[in-house]
Amino acid sequence: MKSTVTLLKKALVPVCTVLCVVTTQTSTSYAEQEKQLDSNEVITEYGKIATGLALEERCLLLSPEETREYYWQQYMLDYSLNKIFTNAPVLNMIRGTAYQTSRDERFKCDQKSQDFIQRSLQKARDLTQQLTGQTFELNVSDKKFDEERIDIIAVAAGTNAVCNHLLPEYEEQLRVGYKALSDALQARYPDAFDTSSIDASYKKASSQDKNSCGEATKQQTLQGWQLTRMLMKQFRLAFASKEP
Numbered sequence: 001m002k003s004t005v006t007l008l009k010k011a012l013v014p015v016c017t018v019l020c021v022v023t024t025q026t027s028t029s030y031a032e033q034e035k036q037l038d039s040n041e042v043i044t045e046y047g048k049i050a051t052g053l054a055l056e057e058r059c060l061l062l063s064p065e066e067t068r069e070y071y072w073q074q075y076m077l078d079y080s081l082n083k084i085f086t087n088a089p090v091l092n093m094i095r096g097t098a099y100q101t102s103r104d105e106r107f108k109c110d111q112k113s114q115d116f117i118q119r120s121l122q123k124a125r126d127l128t129q130q131l132t133g134q135t136f137e138l139n140v141s142d143k144k145f146d147e148e149r150i151d152i153i154a155v156a157a158g159t160n161a162v163c164n165h166l167l168p169e170y171e172e173q174l175r176v177g178y179k180a181l182s183d184a185l186q187a188r189y190p191d192a193f194d195t196s197s198i199d200a201s202y203k204k205a206s207s208q209d210k211n212s213c214g215e216a217t218k219q220q221t222l223q224g225w226q227l228t229r230m231l232m233k234q235f236r237l238a239f240a241s242k243e244p
Helices: 002-011 015-022 028-035 039-059 064-081 090-102 111-132 141-163 168-188 196-206 215-234
Strands: none
Touching: 039 064, 039 090, 039 111, 064 090, 064 111, 064 141, 141 168, 141 196, 141 215, 168 215
16 A cells, blocks of 8 residues: 555656646736736635635535535636646645644634635635636536536546555545546436436546556546545545444
């Protein structure tokens, strides 16, 4: 297991890099606005936004719909800001600090905490609008976001079925997580979700020739496994515990 974790650290690009293919490019006018932003102010606001989301993950005070929006807002900001702060892992450091801050004893998961989270979500809305010109539309923005991420997992699961890159424990998490997330997606959007596209992605990946297996497919399956674990947490799902 240790060797695989080490490989992850070396081989994996951030999940944001994987997901960038699913986000619409910002317009030229907004790209120009990005250059005019006060970097210190943006970092301060992003820190509050990241702390709010980390606190929400700890306390679960928002409605499910608001939580889904928060994840979408966070990703849109990560995608946009990674184009600004290109030479240093600024966002990763801020998120690490935000996580530690959200565990501070002054946050009691009470009304004050909920108010802080609500204000942070509003900051995310405002900054996303400023950077991208986009706003969140419930059951549209989040549905597209969820489908595209689970499609990435489907491809990774199908690829690993051919290439067997992952250790058994990780292979099981990818396979079980893919099924659990697909079911959760159908339950979340019962009147507007069609699994055929995701199923087709899995089938295509699982039908590829074994000769295609290599370093690229290894990274693809590792990224899919990492994304699976992240989405299981976001969907508030858990892997079954192993009996001793």
